[in-house]
Amino acid sequence: MAENDARVIEAVQADITKLAVDAIVNAANSSLLGGGGVDGAIHLAAGPALLAECVKLNGCPAGEAKISGAYRLPCKFVIHTVGPVWRGGGRGEEKLLASCYRKSLLLAEERGLESVAFPNISTGVYGYPKDKAASCAIASVRDTLKSCASVRRVLFVCFDGENFALYRKGLAPA
Ligand code: ADP
Secondary structure, three states: OEOHHHOEEEEEEOOHHHOOOOEEEEEEOOOOOOOOHHHHHHHHHHOHHHHHHHHOOOOOOOOOEEEEEOOOOOOOEEEEEEOOOOOOOOOOHHHHHHHHHHHHHHHHHHOOOOEEEEOOOOOOOOOOOHHHHHHHHHHHHHHHHOOOOOOOEEEEEEOOHHHHHHHHHHHOOO
């Protein structure tokens, strides 16, 4: 859906590895050496050269983000961010999740990128409640975009119907 300032934030239901955007975001673990879920799908589709580059990135703490090439993927870059593991909500999970979205967008901005696609970070194995994660993600992206000039288009890529419905509702005009 269209936002002000000709910026667009939209929800799509898709496999993030198929998207020819400037950058896709990987919900990685802190080793950055691959894992299951969307991380596994991204490494599988990118090929072994992605792992070879990730080895040199020296890991990444929760809430931070690092950028790499995309190799066999149709996008140009992969931004690796590490979401929080949900531990009930009292361990700074919300701040860390908001930071994943903010730091990823700022990295894209630094590189002059225009379009960024995010998966639903932390809502798989890391167990973050989907409704809370969606509100946090939407608020963080809306807020960060205010200070972005080059990033014009953000996609929330939902793999499952429940997340897709949550994002469509969250992005609908009030
Ligand atoms: P986390 O460890 O951050 O919870 P997961 O990879 O387990 O990461 O899940 C994050 C989200 O990514 C989940 O909502 C999952 O359904 C979704 N997902 C898994 N594979 C893909 C894919 N190929 N494209 C987009 N989203 C995916």
